[in-house]
Amino acid sequence: MREIVIKCGGSSLEELPEEFFVDLVHSHEQGVCSPVIVHGGGPLISKLLEQTGVKTEFVNGLRKTTGDVLKVVEMVLSGSVNKQLVNRIQLAGGNAFGLSGADGYFMAAEPAGNSLGFVGEICKVDTEVVRGILSRGQIPVISPVSADPSTGQKYNINGDTAAxxxxxxxxxxxxFISDIPGIYRSGGGGWFEHLTVPEAESLLEKKEVTGGMVPKLKAAVEGLKSGVPEVSVINGLDSSALRALLQNTQIPGTRITAGEVTARV
Structure with a gap:
């Protein structure tokens, strides 16, 4: 079965309809695809940080991460959110296996080298771990929190970057599963149905995308340059969007490719 990485955004997690998980499980069981879930959880992290009085701030869509913030990030992502997603998949009849990038250092991380504190970047992914879970008929559900194998230091990894x-x-x-129907055109006028890498880079250069869409589009561009065949942004709250994506039909969202589309991937 073809593998597909599905990144569930934190802004839509609690609102994803039951149909999303039913379609996910059905497509897996019918041999349509082998889904790999990577998730975020930004709004829930912000909520808990506010409740505990820990200050936080964002720079270009990325959360500045102190030691105290990192503790909350791991608690929310690798604990609460990860297990909620596993539970929802299993309630829909599937078999899910939750883990974080720090488990077995299967997603090795290193410091991002910026002023964002304990924010890291992925330097290696052990695909044998992911494919081992898939070979057992399970759906991997991955928290992006990862660690440096040489020091044991954990890092907050942006979910889009990890995916x-x-x-x-x-x-x-x-x-990317979001709560909006794709990447919006600057100044209104709906969203892009298709973007190429040069077009996406132009949007970023001209700052025509903002907030959480910045790391999403950057991750899409870097992924496509490194061999990812296609990236899409769809509205997970649309009960038909995931089905269209997994059945390889026209998606209600934005497709991003390295160049002009000549055929469906």
Missing amino acids: AAVAEALGAPLS
Whole structure:
């Protein structure tokens, strides 16, 4: 079965309809695809940080991560959110296996080298771990929290960046599940149905995308340059969107490719 990496955005996690998980499980059981889930959880992290009085700030869509923030990030992502997603897949009849990038250092991380504190980047993905889970008929559900094997230091990894790293390692298409129907055109006028890498880079250079869409589009560009065959952004709240994606039909969202589309991937 073809592998596909599905990144579930934190902004839509709690609102994903039951149909999303039913379609995911059905497509897996029918041999349509082998889904690999990577998730975020930004809004839930912000909520808990506010409740505990820990200050946080964002720079270009990325959360500045102190030691105290990192503790909350891991608690929310590798604990609460990961297990909620595993549970919802299993309630839909599937078999899911939750893990974080720090488990067995299967997603090795290193410091990103910026002013964002304990924010890292993925330097290696052990695909044998992912494919081992898939070979047992299970759906991997991955928290992006990862660690440096040489020091044991854990890092907050942006979920979009982590998903792109997994897709690159697997050579699989990548889909970002959000709560909006794709990437919006600057100044209104709806969203893009298709973008090429040069067009996406132009949007970033001209700052025509903002907030959480910045790391998403950057991850898409880097992934496509490194062998990811196709990236899409779809609205997970649309009950038919995931089905269209997994059945390889016209998606209600934005497709991003290295060049002009000549055929469906």
